[in-house]
Amino acid sequence: MSEQEKKKIIIDLSQIYLDTPRLLLRPWWESDLEDFYAYASVPGVGEMAGWPHHESLDDTRRVLSMFMEEKNVWAIVLKEENRVIGSLGLHRSWANEEKHYPRDRILEIGYVLSKDHWGKGLMPEAVKRVLRFCFDQLYLDAVTVGHFTDNSQSRRVIEKCGFSFCQKAQYASQYDLPPQEEMQYILWREDMK
Helix, strand or coil: CCHHHHHCCCCCCCCCCEECCCEEEECCCHHHHHHHHHHHCCCCCHHHHCCCCCCCHHHHHHHHHHHHHHCCEEEEEECCCCEEEEEEEEEECHHHHCCCCCCCCEEEEEEEECHHHCCCCHHHHHHHHHHHHHHHCCCCCEEEEEEECCCHHHHHHHHHCCCEEEEEEEECCCCCCCCEEEEEEEEEHHHCC
């Protein structure tokens, strides 16, 4: 078995529910379509994460199906409104390709939040809960994250959660968006506060 195969981490969040004081992170449901479209169709929201905003319910339906199939992204539910206001996923990390981390178990965290809820401290609350899950239940060595250089909201989330800057890189979206400079960060298990 190769080093890459040994490091491969199988993620299935389809039965995992995580609570915070204001949020519930849970698997996606087909009934989330309207809530998902409500924030994913706002220009500028998806673009901050490397994907174009949704122009139709069909766009949202395709992504929702993918989330449900791949089982690696949670819906973020605002408890007081009982509606989905974002997503948070665990993915293969840029660090998995780096020689500096030959035996480490590392995943990347990615998130999007409805523009209506920016600046309320909700995403740091969600990320900190997911970090505990990653270290305490998935037994990861580290978690990585990145943001585009002009995404100051995401940078603040990353800072509040204790990540350390590693490097700049070029991010090439799988969509027809221009490449962007990405700032990449890491948080090691032993540095989790």
